[in-house]
Amino acid sequence: MAKLTIDDLKKIKEKVHKEMSLRDGDRRVKVTVHMGTCGIASGAKEVMDTLLEEIEAAKVHDVVVTTSGCMGLCSREPLVTVEVLNQEPIKYEYVNPNKIRQIFKRHVLSGEVQTPFVLAKGTEIIK
């Protein structure tokens, strides 16, 4: 493979610019992977890797991924929150790479909440 240079970045920039003008870059879904010490120790990093791979493979541009800290439910980590625009957030517990693939394909892309993995619905209240 040829070495990647700043020139390659310029080419990518031009390509992305062309594509961006063709669609509105609105975000439709926000996925939060909880990355506290507890989350990382129980596999949140692998969950995040898988999620990023899936997003790249599906070529979707309206899904935003972010991380957050621990919310105090360390025993149920890894936790993932899926927020579809104008809908209540859904929290998934004990997530692993296979579960996140299913959650991404069914919930994020098709809108079907994956009830067997759900921990809670709604926003958490931090004391």
Add this chain to the structure above:
Amino acid sequence: MLSLAAHILDIAENSVRASAKLIEILIEEDTNDDCLIIEIIDDGHGMDEKTLNKVRDPFYTTKTVRRVGLGLPLLAEAAERSGGTLQMASRKNMGTRIKATFGLKHLDRQPLGDIVSTLIILIVANIHIDFLYKHRYNDRQFEIDTRVIRKEIGNIPINHPEIIKYIRGVIEEGLSEIGSES
């Protein structure tokens, strides 16, 4: 924590919570001195001396949702297990510097693990924070700075899949070029 890359992700999350604008992650491998150094430096809101003296205590945390704070104690334990140390320096409103040293060939040193995905996760999840990553292996060095990339891409968000793919490629290439034992 199974790998040093997981530790780095965990400690860098502390910097994120400290509202850092720039997080530097430095890794140095020296086969002559048989040591591996990991440094994480941020310009976040820092800690006063009193707080700094408490962070090694696993029962000290700034969070209210639970009563333990294991990030730094686990890193200290991992470093000491391989014959190394954990050093910390911090000043209120100036930033924090965490330096962990490990015995490079020590049997109990955890593997470095997937450092590429650690960096990608940090960049994707914190688009308003810049990252500087330097990895030295004896006399060879690789460096990536998101400030340089940001300047090139202008108004394209840094977490755009094409940009992330590029960054991943650059890091993988750079690391395979310098070689690494960890």
